[in-house]
Amino acid sequence: MPTVASSPSLIQALRTETAELHVALEKRLPFFSAGLDLELYRRLMTAYYGFYQPLEQRLHVLSLTPTGLDQSRRIKLPVLRADLVALGMDDAAIEALPTCHALPEIESRTAALGVSYVLEGATLGGQILRRRVAEQLGLDASSGAAFLNVYGELTGRRWKDFLDYLGDRNLGSAQTLEVTRAAKATFTCFERWLDCQEVLL
Ligand code: HEM
Structure with a gap:
């Protein structure tokens, strides 16, 4: 049976649908604000942790990771956790961090x-x-900023592999809609979470 060609392509649909959300979030993140100091950076990374921790767990524990993708090499949480340790937090403090419950639905x-x-x-x-x-x-990978370069020199390669994976999916329009809906929800949930953690501009 012929597969239904995705039109527009899945990656194109994702870009179109999430572009505004990306711009909006980018504007509110304080990375380029003059007020970015070590304390704000630490609060920002703990807020990131509070989102990535339950979200990655949900993706992996529920075995909802896209099959065929080298997902185990894409887990970012240990690196984020190591950053928090480098920034002065101990295990108990990390375990006690608030985590987001309003995650995107992944059905x-x-x-x-x-x-x-x-x-x-x-x-x-x-x-x-x-x-x-x-x-x-003045932070680098060893002093609390490894997460921002989590794939190091493999960043471009991994992204290209991910795009190739998306390109091979051959999803119909209903499934394309499901993918873009989840991507939009991820941006929205992340922004709401960061907002309620009071780390956004
Ligand atoms: C101030 C913060 C951010 C800046 C300056 C930024 C900047 C960028 C830039 C320049 C690109 C394009 C890179 C390229 O084509 O090589 C990009 C892509 C992307 N970013 Fe961000 N970003 C920020 C935060 C985020 C956050 C927090 C998320 C999601 C949690 C995110 C999700 C994405 C996605 C999904 C793409 C891929 C777009 C595509 O399909 O090409 N970004 N970002």
Whole structure:
């Protein structure tokens, strides 16, 4: 049976549907604010942790990770946790951090693709953010800013592999809608969470 060609392509749909949400969040994140100091950066990373921790767990424990993708190598939480330790937090303090309960719904592997798109794409902007954090705060991978460069020199390669994976999906319009809906929900939930953690401008 012929597969239904996704039209527009899945990646194009994801970009179109999430572009505004990306711009809005980017504007509110304080990375480029003059007020970015070590304390704000630490609060920001703990807020990131509070979102990534339950979201990655949900993706992995529920086995909702897109099959065929090297997802185990895409887990970012241990690096984020190591940053928090480098920034002075101990295990007990990390365990006690608030975590987000209003996560995007992930009811299928298809929806999980949309969540993964957002988490993977965030590694691209991370390349800009890590430079800013190095300049402004003097932090590098060993002193609390490893998460912003979580894939290191593999960043471009991993993103290309992810796009190839998306490109091979051949989803119909209903499934494409499911993916974009999950991606949009991921941006929205993340922004709301960061907002209620009072780390946004
Ligand atoms: C101030 C913060 C941010 C900046 C400056 C930034 C910047 C960028 C830039 C420059 C790109 C394009 C990179 C390229 O094409 O090589 C990008 C892509 C992307 N970013 Fe961000 N970003 C930020 C935060 C975030 C956050 C918090 C998320 C999600 C949690 C995110 C999700 C994405 C996604 C999904 C893409 C891929 C877009 C595509 O399909 O090409 N970004 N970002």
